[in-house]
Amino acid sequence: xxxxxxxxxxxAAGLALLAHPALAEWGVDLGGGVALPxxxxxxxxxxxxxxxxxxxxxxxxxxxxxxxxxxxxxxTTWSGLGSGLVGQTMYSTPVSGxxxxxxxxxxxxxxxxxxxxxxxxxxxxxxxxxxPLADTIAPDLDSLDRVACLITFKGHLYIxxxxxxxxxxxxxxxxxGDGWDFIPSxxxxxxxxxxxxxxxxxxxxxxxxxxxxxxxxxxxxxxSWTTVLDDESNESGQLRSVCAHRGSIYIGGTFTALxxxxxxxxxxxxxxxxxxxxxxSLADGFWFFNGPEPTWVQCGVYKLLxxxxxxxxxxxxxxxxxxxxxxxxMSITRTGIIEPLGGNLGNRWSxxxxxPMVYALGYALGDVIIGGDFNEGDGIDHTLGCLIGQxxxxxxxxxxxxxxxxxxxxxxPFNPHTTxxxxxxxxxxxxxxxxxxxxxxxxxxxxxxxxxxxxxxAWNGRDEHGHDLASGIYLARLxxxxxxxxxxxxxxx
Numbered sequence: 001x002x003x004x005x006x007x008x009x010x011x012a013a014g015l016a017l018l019a020h021p022a023l024a025e026w027g028v029d030l031g032g033g034v035a036l037p038x039x040x041x042x043x044x045x046x047x048x049x050x051x052x053x054x055x056x057x058x059x060x061x062x063x064x065x066x067x068x069x070x071x072x073x074x075x076t077t078w079s080g081l082g083s084g085l086v087g088q089t090m091y092s093t094p095v096s097g098x099x100x101x102x103x104x105x106x107x108x109x110x111x112x113x114x115x116x117x118x119x120x121x122x123x124x125x126x127x128x129x130x131x132p133l134a135d136t137i138a139p140d141l142d143s144l145d146r147v148a149c150l151i152t153f154k155g156h157l158y159i160x161x162x163x164x165x166x167x168x169x170x171x172x173x174x175x176x177g178d179g180w181d182f183i184p185s186x187x188x189x190x191x192x193x194x195x196x197x198x199x200x201x202x203x204x205x206x207x208x209x210x211x212x213x214x215x216x217x218x219x220x221x222x223x224s225w226t227t228v229l230d231d232e233s234n235e236s237g238q239l240r241s242v243c244a245h246r247g248s249i250y251i252g253g254t255f256t257a258l259x260x261x262x263x264x265x266x267x268x269x270x271x272x273x274x275x276x277x278x279x280x281s282l283a284d285g286f287w288f289f290n291g292p293e294p295t296w297v298q299c300g301v302y303k304l305l306x307x308x309x310x311x312x313x314x315x316x317x318x319x320x321x322x323x324x325x326x327x328x329x330m331s332i333t334r335t336g337i338i339e340p341l342g343g344n345l346g347n348r349w350s351x352x353x354x355x356p357m358v359y360a361l362g363y364a365l366g367d368v369i370i371g372g373d374f375n376e377g378d379g380i381d382h383t384l385g386c387l388i389g390q391x392x393x394x395x396x397x398x399x400x401x402x403x404x405x406x407x408x409x410x411x412x413p414f415n416p417h418t419t420x421x422x423x424x425x426x427x428x429x430x431x432x433x434x435x436x437x438x439x440x441x442x443x444x445x446x447x448x449x450x451x452x453x454x455x456x457x458a459w460n461g462r463d464e465h466g467h468d469l470a471s472g473i474y475l476a477r478l479x480x481x482x483x484x485x486x487x488x489x490x491x492x493x
Contacts, residue, residue, distance in 0.1 A: 034059040034071060043371025046362030047098040049105045049125075050475065051488025053364040055371055056095030056107060058087065069094045070107065082129035085111040101152045103477065103484040106133075108147040108159055121147045122159060133157075133175055151197045152483040153204045154222060160194030160206060171208065172220070187218045187227045199403065199482070200244035202426065207239040207251055215239045217251060217269075228269060229258060243304035244403060244425075245311045246334075250277045252301025252313060265301045266313060266332075277311070279336035305361035306403065307368060309334040314358030314370055329358055329370055406478040406485040413490035416461035416468070420445065420487070422478050427451045430480040434459065434489070437473055461491050 034041055034055065041059040048054070053073040055062075062071035068084020085107060087094035096109035105125040112120050123130040147161040157175040163182065164170075170182040171194045184190070192210040199205070203219040203226075210216065217229035217239065237254035244250075249269040258267050258274040266277035302315035311332040331339045360371035407421045420432060430450050434443040443464055445457045459476075461469055474489040 034067075035061040040373065042093055042359065042373045044093055044096050044109075044359045045098045046360045046364065046369040046371055047100060047105075048362065048364035049098075049100045050486050053362070053369060054081070054098055054105060055360070055362075055369070056085075056098050056109070057360070057371065058093040058095075069111070070098075081105075081125055085109070085123065085130060088112055096147070097149045099150050099152070100485065101150075101157050101483050103486055106150055106157065108150045108161075110146060121145060122150070133180075146193065148193070148195050149197050151199060151204070153199050154202070155481055155483070158197065158204065160197050160208070162193040172206070183220070185218075185220075185225060187225045187230070188216060192216060195239070196241045198242045198244045198249065199425070200247075200249055205242050205244070205249055207242045207253075209238065215253075215255070217242070229274075231259065233257070233260075237300065240300065240302045240315070241304045243306055243311070245304075245306035246309065250304055250311060252277075252304050252315065254300030265299070265315075265317075266304075277336075278332050278338050302357065302359055303361045305363065305368065307363050312361055312368055314361050314372070316357050404478075404480050404482040404485070406476065406487055409476060409487055409489055412488075413492040414461070415491065415493050417458060418461075418489065419456055419458050420476050421454060421456040422485075423454050424450055424452050424480060425482065428481050430478065432457055433477050433479075435475045435477055437475070442469060442474070459489075 034043060034057070036059045042057045043055050043059070044057040046053065046055045049072070052075070054070065055073070056070045058069055059071070060066060060068060062073070062078035062080070065071070065078045065080060067078070067080035068086060070081050070084055072079050072081055085094050087110060092110055094109050094111035095107050097107065099106050107123050107125075107130070108121060110121070111123070120132060122133045124133060125131075145161070145163045147159050147163065149160045151158050151160075159173050159175075160171060162169065162171060163173060165180075165182045168182070169190045171185045171188050171190075171192050172183040174181045174183060185192075188194075188208065188210055189212075191212070192208055192214075194206045194208040196207050197204060203221050205217070205219045208216050213232055215229065215231045215238065216227070218225055218227045220226075237256065239251055239253040239255065241252040242249060243252075250266065251269075252266050254265065255267075256262065256264055261274050263274060263276050267274045268277040299316050301313045301317070303313070305312040305314075312329070313332065314329045317330060333339060356373065358370055358372040360369070362369040362371075403423075404425045405423045407423075409418045409420050411418055422430075422432070424430065427450065429448065430446065431444065432446040433441055434445065436442055443459065443462070445459060446455075463469055469491060471491050471493045474491060476487045476489055478485045
């Protein structure tokens with residue numbers, strides 16, 4: 001099947017793969033996806049790095065290439081990143097988060113080494129191998145410390161999870177350049193866990209829980225904490241994800257109510273109260289929730305992604321009361337209307353023992369990338385493949401940009417003109433520059449103040465002196481207070 005205006009790629013995972021199977025033909029072949037012959041593979045995170053897609057989780061094969069839990073897709077082929085990142089056991093999922101910060105790829109998760117390197121819980125890619133930030137996060141490899149997520153906030157790298165530092169427990173830490181600053185978070189009572197973070201309006205928003213069963217939503221301005229939700233009721237279920245979208249904060253989880261307000265699975269914070277993050281009712285629309293309270297199935301929204309005017313949700317979402325009809329992804333339109341994305345996802349195990357889950361959402365190579373723990377869709381019985389959803393418009397609107405984004409250049413490849421677009425979450429200084437693959441600056445398109453919102457610059461394939469550049473690969477780099485992002489440019493004459 002040819003690719004016609006695709007916007008959704010699913011990275012599928014299989015169980016007990018003894019050989020590389022045939023690929024599903026529905027949609028786009030993403031080079032074979034990922035696999036793990038000895039156990040169940042899973043994709044937990046996806047990000048863009050230097051114009052390529054990088055995915056992490058638990059797998060030892062990407063396409064036909066041997067990898068270790070992290071792999072890179074350049075649009076044509078898969079490759080490993082050095083020796084990869086190693087989990088403590090074959091059952092652990094070593095990589096739980098990926099992000100590009102100041103042009104450098106970072107990873108977090110319960111990994112403990114990179115084949116000899118002391119990369120415990122947090123590592124960065126130096127171009128040839130993974131290296132640790134400081135020595136370790138945890139004082140020893142047997143610690144119960146967990147790092148679940150990472151983000152850049154006010155120019156610094158932050159990690160969230162549950163971490164012990166010399167006998168004192170913390171949920172949040174900031175990289176100081178030569179070590180970690182552990183940040184007290186009394187809102188969690190120093191016995192909790194941060195599972196997701198987002199930035200909106202100069203505040204770092206976090207969701208998580210305490211070990212006493214409280215579900216927490218809070219934000220931190222760099223100096224003090226503000227608690228938005230501290231819910232110990234059974235109705236709250238679990239909070240799993242937070243996302244800034246069009247000037248608002250959204251949270252997803254397995255809840256059926258927040259602060260006593262009936263809301264299923266996805267909520268929006270108005271600034272004073274919680275309201276459904278969608279129009280109408282999930283139970284009356286596409287999505288059926290299996291009962292008045294969460295069950296062992298844990299139906300809910302596990303991951304959120306803001307792309308243009310769309311809010312993308314992934315997790316375990318049931319279209320009807322029958323196991324045969326499952327959907328694990330949906331889109332919320334600009335007006336709040338729920339729309340399905342593509343067909344159903346199949347069970348990881350035959351017989352319906354495990355239901356399909358979406359754990360990873362990312363935006364790379366001009367597509368929304370979805371990864372998780374699933375293996376088939378709409379009658380496709382192959383255990384490995386990449387599937388495409390129904391087309392819909394992902395053009396960035398940026399009326400209320402919630403994050404700073406450098407979008408894919410259009411056209412690309414180009415000769416000799418292309419356009420670079422970016423959105424700024426807040427006004428401030430920024431630089432948009434073109435570099436060659438040797439790291440040399442060849443053209444500065446902008447260096448100065450810009451307002452929040454969308455901006456665009458044209459480039460004619462020439463350097464600072466007006467000379468035509470040779471055909472080849474170049475990098476467009478956007479530097480702001482939120483960090484650095486890069487896009488790959490191909491000049492083809």
